[in-house]
Amino acid sequence: MNHPCHGRPCPRPVCARTTANPWKPVRTPARTPLRGMTSGPCATSPLAGHRTPAHVRLLAQQIAEVLVGRRAPEVLNRHVTVPVREELRRLRGSVSCAIAPRLSRVFHQPLGAAGVEASAVIGCDHRARAFAFRLRREGQRWICTRLETDHRR
Structure with a gap:
């Protein structure tokens, strides 16, 4: 199966991230914590604040x-x-x-x-x-x- 960009660099950022494995889901910033963050709002669980008290x-x-x-x-x-x-x-x-x-x-x-x-x-x-x-x-x-x-x- 040919890639839609035919081997050229794709202008779409989604294609650039998935060229290695096109079936791998794209990481979404809302649920994916940044790696290496030890402090700040992103350091907690991605669902912090969403759980029912x-x-x-x-x-x-x-x-x-x-x-x-x-x-x-x-x-x-x-x-x-x-x-x-x-x-x-x-x-x-x-x-x-x-x-x-x-x-x-x-x-x-x-x-x-x-x-x-x-x-x-x-x-x-x-x-x-x-x-x-x-x-x-x-x-x-x-x-x-x-x-x-x-x-x-």
Whole structure:
């Protein structure tokens, strides 16, 4: 198979990097740390800052347990507002799941310095269910201020 540049130096930078092995994927700067960097923003893991924080994942797991009916909404009183607690009371047990709920995915998006928006997918039996929530920081605690589920009203 002939190279598209027919043996001449290719003007495209992608071809110049892949002439040795045209099937090798091109390194992307967003996910590839620079070699030899021991300090600075590139010295950390390429996914640093993208992992869901532990407090968001824990609250998502607790909300999932309420939705399945394995946890009482009152246990979350210190971490939810009154409207969210009432919504959890109304939705308790609305997700039918014969096994303990397992979060297959939790995504988060920062909302400024004092807020996070997150969504989670619950894997139950042979069906996946989803919910989303917003958190805001109050002192040292995170408080859930809004909750939405895929449950029909």
